[in-house]
Structures are given as C-alpha cells and as structure tokens.
Amino acid sequence: AQKVTQAQTEISVVEKEDVTLDCVYETRDTTYYLFWYKQPPSGELVFLIRRNSFDEQNEISGRYSWNFQKSTSSFNFTITASQVVDSAVYFCALSEDNDYKLSFGAGTTVTVRA
Amino acid sequence: DTGVSQDPRHKITKRGQNVTFRCDPISEHNRLYWYRQTLGQGPEFLTYFQNEAQLEKSRLLSDRFSAERPKGSFSTLEIQRTEQGDSAMYLCASSLAYVSLFFGPGTRLTVL
Numbered sequence: 001a002q003k004v005t006q007a008q009t010e011i012s013v014v015e016k017e018d019v020t021l022d023c024v025y026e027t028r029d030t031t032y033y034l035f036w037y038k039q040p041p042s043g044e045l046v047f048l049i050r051r052n053s054f055d056e057q058n059e060i061s062g063r064y065s066w067n068f069q070k071s072t073s074s075f076n077f078t079i080t081a082s083q084v085v086d087s088a089v090y091f092c093a094l095s096e097d098n099d100y101k102l103s104f105g106a107g108t109t110v111t112v113r114a
Numbered sequence: 115d116t117g118v119s120q121d122p123r124h125k126i127t128k129r130g131q132n133v134t135f136r137c138d139p140i141s142e143h144n145r146l147y148w149y150r151q152t153l154g155q156g157p158e159f160l161t162y163f164q165n166e167a168q169l170e171k172s173r174l175l176s177d178r179f180s181a182e183r184p185k186g187s188f189s190t191l192e193i194q195r196t197e198q199g200d201s202a203m204y205l206c207a208s209s210l211a212y213v214s215l216f217f218g219p220g221t222r223l224t225v226l
Contacts, residue, residue: 004156035214037217042219043203043219043220043222044217044218044219044220045157045205045207045217046217047214047215047216047217050214091156091157093156100145100147100209100214100215101147101159101162101170102149102157102159102215103159104156104157104158105156106154106155106156107154107155107156
C-alpha cells in the first residue's frame with residue numbers, strides 16, 4: 001500500500017508566485033518522521049526538513065514553510081515568491097521507525113518560469 | 115567536499131553482464147543505505163547497514179543483488195547477470211543514528 005501520496009504530478013508557476021505541494025501519508029505508528037527532499041535537474045537529493053510526529057508546529061525557513069496536520073495526515077510544503085532555481089522535483093517521505101528507512105512519494109515536479 | 119560520493123556516476127552495460135557500484139559515506143556516519151529510483155518515481159529502499167552489519171534487505175533486492183560494507187566504511191552494490199529492468203538510478207545515503215539521511219549523486223545504470 002502506498003504510504004506517501006503526492007497527488008500533484010506537475011505544477012507550473014510564474015516567478016514570484018507561491019506554490020504549495022501536497023503530501024498525505026498513511027501509518028499506524030504513533031512515532032514517525034516526515035521529510036521533504038528536493039531533487040534538482042542535477043539529480044542529487046537535497047534534504048530540506050525533518051519533522052517528528054509529536055511536533056505539529058509549523059516551520060518556516062526563508063521562503064520555505066511547512067504545514068503539518070496530524071488530523072488530516074498531511075505535511076504540505078509551500079514555496080513563497082518562487083524563483084527559477086526552485087525548479088525541481090520535490091519528494092515527501094515517511095519513516096516509521098528509527099532506522100530511517102524512508103518511504104517516498106512519487107514526487108511533484110515544480111517548474112518556475114521567468 | 116565531505117558529502118556522500120558514488121562511483122561511477124554513469125554505467126552502461128550489456129544484458130547479462132555484472133556491474134559493481136561503490137559508495138563512500140560521510141566519514142563519521144555509521145548508517146549506510148541503498149535506494150533505487152526509476153524514471154518518474156520516488157526512490158525505493160533496497161538495503162541498509164549499521165556499521166558493517168547488513169540489517170535489512172527489501173524484497174526488491176533479488177538474489178542477483180548483493181551489497182557489502184566491509185569494515186563499516188565504504189559500501190559496494192553488485193548486480194549479477196543484469197537485466198534491462200535493472201536500469202535505474204542507484205542512490206546511496208548515509209546518516210548517524212536518528213539523524214536525517216544525506217544522499218549521494220547516484221549512479222545511473224543503463225542496461226542495453
């Protein structure tokens with residue numbers, strides 16, 4: 001069964017627009033971790049954020065912000081004032097135990113046009 | 115640069131040949147992971163090591179695949195008798211316990 005669902009396959013925006021990426025996860029564990037990774041055209045996965053299941057505080061880092069809602073099993077990611085360099089595939093991932101064996105979603109391709 | 119490194123970055127081989135990939139983790143990281151990523155999909159877990167011990171293998175890892183991490187440092191992933199379905203990006207990641215994974219640039223395998 002798919003543990004992480006990223007329903008948006010592709011999103012295209014014009015520079016300076018905001019873009020929100022959806023992530024819905026499924027787990028029976030009470031302790032788990034959620035992640036977002038960025039994969040630019042170069043191919044290397046870049047770690048963006050980790051959130052544990054007991055910390056529902058939203059987080060902001062520069063133009064990036066994350067909204068974690070346990071009630072809806074969602075961990076959404078917003079890029080504010082998008083830039084061309086934000087063009088990449090973004091993956092949401094779930095780890096259900098402490099060995100960090102990640103289950104990734106299928107990814108959302110973000111294209112930011114100048 | 116002290117990140118995760120992988121070698122080679124690209125490998126083209128003919129069906130039936132054996133291939134071996136190498137991963138050098140971040141030096142103080144005791145955990146090392148292998149993932150496989152096919153076009154348009156997220157990475158899929160293959161196996162992971164804590165120090166030199168291989169603790170888990172995915173069902174995706176058929177008996178043609180073998181991974182080692184001698185001395186708990188670098189790791190190798192070997193694929194025997196390659197098939198066209200093995201064409202993918204093979205990603206290595208490392209971490210300290212309870213800390214996030216950091217990925218290498220990957221090895222892209224093409225089986226003709």
